[in-house]
Amino acid sequence: MQTEIFEQFPLDSGRWNRGGSYYQIVLNFDTEGINMTERMNDWDLIGIGFGPAGIALATAMSDDDEKQGEEQVRRLFIEKSESSAWQPDMLLPRTDIQHHFLRDFATPRDPRSRFTFSNYLVEKDRLFSFGHLGGVPGRIEWSDYVQWCAKQLADRTWYRHQVTGVRPLWSGGTIDRLQVTVQNLHTSETKELMTRHLAVNVGRIPFVPKIYRPYLGSQIFHSHQFLSRLKVLEVGDSPTFAVVGSGQNAIEVILSLIERFPQAEIYSINRNLGFRLVDMGHFSNEVFFPAFTDYFYQLPAASRKELFEKMKATNYSVVDFDVSQALYWKVYEDRVQGKERIHVTRCTQVADLDEREGRYSLTLEDLYTKSTHNITADAVILCTGFQEEKVPRVLKSMEPYLIKDEEGGLEITRDYQIQTRDLVRSRLFINGLTERTHGISDSTSFSMMALKAQRIYDKLKEERLSSIMQEVTP
Numbered sequence: 001m002q003t004e005i006f007e008q009f010p011l012d013s014g015r016w017n018r019g020g021s022y023y024q025i026v027l028n029f030d031t032e033g034i035n036m037t038e039r040m041n042d043w044d045l046i047g048i049g050f051g052p053a054g055i056a057l058a059t060a061m062s063d064d065d066e067k068q069g070e071e072q073v074r075r076l077f078i079e080k081s082e083s084s085a086w087q088p089d090m091l092l093p094r095t096d097i098q099h100h101f102l103r104d105f106a107t108p109r110d111p112r113s114r115f116t117f118s119n120y121l122v123e124k125d126r127l128f129s130f131g132h133l134g135g136v137p138g139r140i141e142w143s144d145y146v147q148w149c150a151k152q153l154a155d156r157t158w159y160r161h162q163v164t165g166v167r168p169l170w171s172g173g174t175i176d177r178l179q180v181t182v183q184n185l186h187t188s189e190t191k192e193l194m195t196r197h198l199a200v201n202v203g204r205i206p207f208v209p210k211i212y213r214p215y216l217g218s219q220i221f222h223s224h225q226f227l228s229r230l231k232v233l234e235v236g237d238s239p240t241f242a243v244v245g246s247g248q249n250a251i252e253v254i255l256s257l258i259e260r261f262p263q264a265e266i267y268s269i270n271r272n273l274g275f276r277l278v279d280m281g282h283f284s285n286e287v288f289f290p291a292f293t294d295y296f297y298q299l300p301a302a303s304r305k306e307l308f309e310k311m312k313a314t315n316y317s318v319v320d321f322d323v324s325q326a327l328y329w330k331v332y333e334d335r336v337q338g339k340e341r342i343h344v345t346r347c348t349q350v351a352d353l354d355e356r357e358g359r360y361s362l363t364l365e366d367l368y369t370k371s372t373h374n375i376t377a378d379a380v381i382l383c384t385g386f387q388e389e390k391v392p393r394v395l396k397s398m399e400p401y402l403i404k405d406e407e408g409g410l411e412i413t414r415d416y417q418i419q420t421r422d423l424v425r426s427r428l429f430i431n432g433l434t435e436r437t438h439g440i441s442d443s444t445s446f447s448m449m450a451l452k453a454q455r456i457y458d459k460l461k462e463e464r465l466s467s468i469m470q471e472v473t474p
Helices: 052-068 117-123 127-132 139-152 210-215 223-232 248-260 284-288 290-297 301-314 321-336 393-401 449-472
Strands: 002-010 022-029 042-048 075-079 157-159 161-171 174-184 190-200 220-222 240-244 265-269 342-344 348-356 359-366 372-377 379-382 428-430
Touching (some): 052 075, 161 393, 210 379, 220 223, 240 372, 248 321, 284 301, 321 342
Parallel strands (some): 042 075, 042 190, 190 428
Antiparallel strands (some): 359 372
């Protein structure tokens, strides 16, 4: 053990309501394997991931810094991508977002914030033009808004860096710091950072059904890679595509493919009765309101599961009216012209898959009659959605200290804090993987993103103040 002076500041600097000169905070921590340069990289919070969830948290912190006149929490965000572009491989023309634009990074918690979408429109000189469109942002514009916010926060972000490990640092029988191993993806160099607290801002991972996993590559891929894969996809003038899935994403992919490849033949493979419209009921969509999050969280686990099944039609395996109509019109117009380019199946699954000379043979099975027939495709696009990890991979080394529920998922507080063993004084926050505990609005939806960030930040400030008070108390 070694004693280290971590920070020195005037007691009347705004952090305390007391007069006085300077006070030194003296910290004791495990210094094994950590050199003096690395001790300089000691943070109040490290955020893993700087997509929408991380950006929302950073904007809440930045707004508070401006109000207080100085930085309240020393933080650093780590992002493995080159930028914070939102869903870059699905930025298709004429596609829009599926939530109200006022549910942005800041408006629900502070409409006067400089990070609101309304302020973005003013800064970009598009407020009146946007109003003419009816108030529904396109996906391309929303990604631009996300990056506009991220660029204002870039001084506390490391892009093209990846967290490869998190381990506890012991002090007097407790864990009061975490060591975070970060790799520079440009140079492959690694650095060890220390932090009091951690925010895991990672999103869900693509769901790939088992039958496709051995064949993943340039011709069979998940839709989250759509535009990137299309750039290198080698197909002839009259390719055949299989698009698997029943959600909004699937129709958008089909419409994009038929526009790019007018001579293509496309098989839309649906387990459902074709494409179902999203539940847009005014009352049922109150599941995306803050009060419903409170209601959902306090339910027993079994009740949450049952209720979640009833909420799915507001967000999963459903499509908006406009894209449904666009696809149906396209199929109908083809019939008028004697064409048959798009085949929309229903109650169908892929029962078998085989590669044959660079193409793929798919056995399609009716779920109820069990009848089968084969098709051959040049490429298969999986619009099969995403899933939450019960324990994010980046926290695997911390698992012995994390409290889990009966199903192996993390126990999470209403304030998005991961429940840990009593010996852990560092706080770990989960920002984006709380659908099963907090409801459908708390996954990747923007609906609760700003309020979620504020709750995390409020809890972080509370914990930080408590920790500092304990350390300076004689």
